[in-house]
Amino acid sequence: MGSPKHYHADVVVAGGGIAGIVTALELLDYGKKVVLLDRDEERYFGGQAITAFGGMMIVGSPVQKRMGIKDTPELAFKDWCNTAGFSFEDVLPRQWAEMYCHRNLPDVYRWLRGRGVRFLPAVMWPERGFYGTGNSLPRYHIAWGTGYGFTSRLIENLMNHKNRRNLEIHFNHRVTGIETSGGAVCGLSGEVEGTGEPFEVKADVVVIAAGGLGGNLKKVRALWPKEMGKAPDDLFIGSHPFCDGAMQDMAEKLGGVLTNMGYMWNYPDGVTSANPRFPGYGLHVITPKSALWMDYRGRRFGPQPLIGYIDTTYVVARICGQEKPFSWHVMNWKIAARELALSGSDHNDAIRDKKFFTLLKNTLFGNHELVKRMVRECPDFITADTVQELAKKMNDLAGTDDIDAAGMEQDIRDYDAQIDRGVKFFNDDQLRRIAHSLRWSGDRVRTCKYQKILDPKAGPLLAIRYRMMTRKCLGGIRTDLHSRVVDRNDRPVEGLYAVGEAAGFGGGGINGKSSLEGTFIAPAILGGRIAARSISGERNP
Structure with a gap:
């Protein structure tokens, strides 16, 4: 030397x-x-x-x-x-x-x-x-x-x-x-x-x-607060390994x-990257409000339903308080195209490259190309024509038989039934919060208007497996x-x-x-x- x-x-x-x-x-x-x-x-x-x-x-x-x-x-x-x-x-x-x-x-x-x-x-x-x-x-x-x-x-x-x-x-x-x-x-x-x-x-x-320590998973787990539930063994890095x-x-x-x-400001909605910069690198999904957030068994979180974009820390604690600290989002193609996005400059090229008309098109008509790409490239994205088929694929991906197909279908039908009754009779906190979002122009442009999950015109069904991802200390x-x-x-x-x-x-x-x-x-x-x-x-x- x-x-x-x-x-x-x-x-x-x-x-x-x-x-x-x-x-x-x-x-x-x-x-x-x-x-x-x-x-x-x-x-x-x-x-x-x-x-x-x-x-x-x-x-x-x-x-x-x-x-x-x-x-x-x-x-x-x-x-x-x-x-x-x-x-x-x-x-x-x-x-x-x-x-x-x-x-x-x-x-x-x-x-x-x-x-x-x-x-x-x-x-x-x-x-x-x-x-x-x-x-x-x-x-x-x-x-x-x-x-x-x-x-x-x-x-x-x-x-x-x-x-x-x-x-x-x-x-x-x-x-x-x-x-x-x-x-x-x-x-x-x-x-x-x-x-x-x-x-x-x-x-x-x-x-x-x-930087902080979000790239040092050993430290993240060692410092994980008890009130945030159990630190997952399976964590994506949304930071960088050099942030140690x-x-x-x-x-x-x-x-x-x-x-x-x-x-930590951890994300509950990390998915696998098709082109990881480093081992353990994950992508952060900006979650659709109209999708149903399910636990590791495929059952809807309750009595307070989980909704993205509202209270990230609360959602992380709820998911990590389960026996298995990961979750699923269930929706249909129409919801995904209108509401789903990925965080970061790499996945928002219309804004990154200042393409105004592309941004306007995606906002008005949905970003179908993004959803197609994620279904094609990301193993955490699953499509199916029926709830039973979707549940089987979810179990196959997780390598378990945890998904309760009948219970998941009932949860979905109960939610859809609320929508069928009409706005005057909504008694579901997720629908009330969607109504609140629809009143604000900044959110209205990417929020479906009370979209049912099992709408035959909005298919196929789509499930996304989420795992925890570190981001900021x-x-x-x-x-x-x-x-x-x-x-x-x-x-x-x-x-x-x-x-x-x-x-x-x-x-x-x-x-x-x-x-x-x-x-x-x-x-x-x-x-x-x-x-x-x-x-x-x-x-x-």
Whole structure:
């Protein structure tokens, strides 16, 4: 092994995801010399953000106002706290949440707009909560171009920056240690992936932007909260294997504090990918509201039926509270074509590639091509002409005889009978929530109007097997309102900052125990901007 490579900078940023990119971009604005390290290959520059759907919770935007939504930071913060379930120890996470609710419009939305990012002219309404504890109003703004679009735009801004000469970017660099001198952080050390060649970076400041631990399934299972049921043995990775929590552990060894680490934003609706980037990689289904969510036996969840897009944390807990922690969605082709979607930029090419007329066609007439592709390529998608045939195929896929075909058919017929009685007589919570969605234009365009499952004109029947999938870690390194890593007495660890998922998106857990959705990428942007200001000696407003 030869002598290590040596790099020198004012600031070294570890992680080339959205938080690291924003931090580096802002530091260049302040004239700082920056070394940006990323463990992945150059073609994956942008981390999880570049493959994300790209939704953000924004409060008081022009889009909201045009749609007649009267939102305020105070209402958003109230909703946030109701969902987060902050403990008395979550002082900094709560402060970060309040700061975000007040500053997302100028410091995220307008900042992105100023960098050339645009948003769809409609606001979505996810995570309303089953019991009125979610979003009181629609706040979910989707970037035109998805996460790929705005991340690519920020990378372009970075590469074409007037101070580009002050920036070095090194890929395939894995950090193995945070260096200190005289009680202060002074750089990083590590090795180059593939070759094992050592490197060292000398810098006055280190910014950890290396993500969370969602790619480390051993840690995910070990930290799984008891109230969330049993941690599944069979978990998809919706994060990345490099999100292993290693740099969070390094920060802890230097006196930093890790908080809320067991709380995750996991998805209950993961399916097999036909083209996995790495072993265990799964796809996230944006679940149809009009489909019936069934347990591992093929029986409808109740008495509170499970419905996608309403309360993800609740759904995860219900499914993992079963004897076998996986589930099924049963629907027909008409429902799937109108309502089913996949999350991420790779599966939303109409938005990613800004094809307006393709998006309009899919919205008005359904995305039949997506459903055909998933039936063809994904083993978790099953079609049949009858419930009995569907049940047999479900058992064959699971390798069990758990599916209760007669019980499943009865559940479906009971639901369809509710629809036959007419809207005035609906006494099913799923139908009431569908009625609520149909009143909001952002949801109405992709929601069927009280569609029966056994409608002979809407077939064939379709079942999807869902398994749990990791996505985002809600906890992280505790940081103050300047993005500085702090110890148990809230004193800064000199020279050390953390942003993005590494910091639980701010404060060590800005979302508490759950999320309103859209509260990951946007707080990562805010945290990166705050870190750059603090490092550069500018007052945090």
